[in-house]
Amino acid sequence: MHFASLLILALANTAFANSSTGCKKELPPAFPNPGESTPLDLPGTDRDYRLYIPSNYNPKNPTPLYISLHGANRNMDEQERLSQFSNPLFNPDGIAVYPNSRNGYWLSNPKAHTSRPNDLDYMYDLITHLEDKLCIDRNRIYAAGKSNGAGFAGVMACNATVGSKIAAFASVSGGYYNISDIPGLGPCSPAPRDEGYPFLEFHGTKDTISPYDGGGRDDKRPVIDVLEEWAGRNGCPKDARWNSNVTVFEHPLVKHASWNCGGKKGIVQHYREGDWGHCWASTVPNGDTEAFWKQCIPGKYVFNATEVIFDFFSGYQLKA
Template sequence: MHEEEALSQFSNPEFNPNGIAIYPNSKNGYWLSNPSADTSRPNDLDFTNDLLTLMEEKLCIDTRRVYAAGKSNGGGFTGVIACNATVGSRFAAFAAVSGAWYNTDDIPGVGPCAPAKREEGYPFLEFHGTIDTTAPIDGNTKEHPKLPVIDILEGWAERNGCGANAKWTKNETVFQQLLVNHASWDCAGQAGIVQHYREGENGHCWPSTVGNDDYERLASQCPLGKYVFNATEYIFDFFGHYQLKD
């Protein structure tokens, strides 16, 4: 997954000086959050669980500080991981860039979101461009409809103790020139446990101040050629606030 490594820069010590980054491939090209995914067992959740067990056996890692992140279909799969009581409970926090949010309730092996109960909650961070036509921020009604991002955020706010249809605690413009808005939810005494960056004039691209392959391949969606912040920097800062209880 050299493309994902180059895109995310998760192996770059400038962003990630202390962690190990792993770039798995989905089964037959679609992660299990996509209705076109191969749902036969072992599925992507089984694979993720087995992969994490293997990494714990082979590498010296802090099992309290394991995180999941992805883009597009991979971003949607981070939500599937978090919703799974067995696999999601092994991860401390989750992040998605331009997540493709399908309704997974009827996908075999996934079903309705049912995370394990835990004191730490499920910290969730999402980035989305306002001109994304691949995974529109407000969803769509095509053959495989995608859900509005706000539904995903409010869902995680509710699961983290904010109650149904919880509105953000804070919503502010952080980059005036492109109208980038940062919204966050404080739930059950945990400040900013759910967060979102709404990116004006950005499409289905991983925000980067130096540009990346997304901006070259998807020039029509990402006309600026680069962006005003590095999503990777924000992701690692977010992850750094969370770890599982012993």
């Protein structure tokens, strides 16, 4: 056999080395057709979720999975419209899932009384269920969220069981609480791994729901504290400041900060959005420009957070 043929065979074997048990299986009848999304119930639970399958889905090809978590008082349908993870312009070939909280709030929010600690169990069961039914590349599972969902993505990252399944995390207008104060959670304890914990954060300086400097409703934590802690978990010295902090847009002002930790360039990144509020940045109107119209003014945005998120995720995967 020629060397080129051996190389192709080796790459194919590597791709399947961490593929899920759902590979080569037909789509379950209840699942959406490729190119569509649909609401589904998670078997054996009282929880539901919305699932999107890309139009080019092939059960023989391991496919990345993107998790998009809604904010407080929101739901899976609103999060699909807001985050646009089902939009082929941003996500041409990945599976997207929109989990639904039990009562409109995710674990870490003080109002999530019925979700402690079930939300973490739910996420683990949901990922495992999708791995069993779909051909998923288990090296390329990612999680992002808005507001309370963004904060919960951080809770997932801090959990050694659920977080160990996810290659990278993104947070938009995150509501960050002290998880040490939440019964059954304790301090942030991610599973040790050589790849580190890639973390991307977006936040508006005029956010009154999850204030940039902390406080507000339920006494949220300052954004910089959260970023520096993730830098520390990735090998940076305690309270390490960014390695670069540059202006990427002048009007309105958007600055991009980046931390290089443990030999990993840009493992923690942050977009500081001047004069913006509690918004998912988008160059076209979205759910936030309707719900938070005083803070999220249509036509004011100069970039798409979703595009940046997918670009960030593309740089990371777990080791087989």
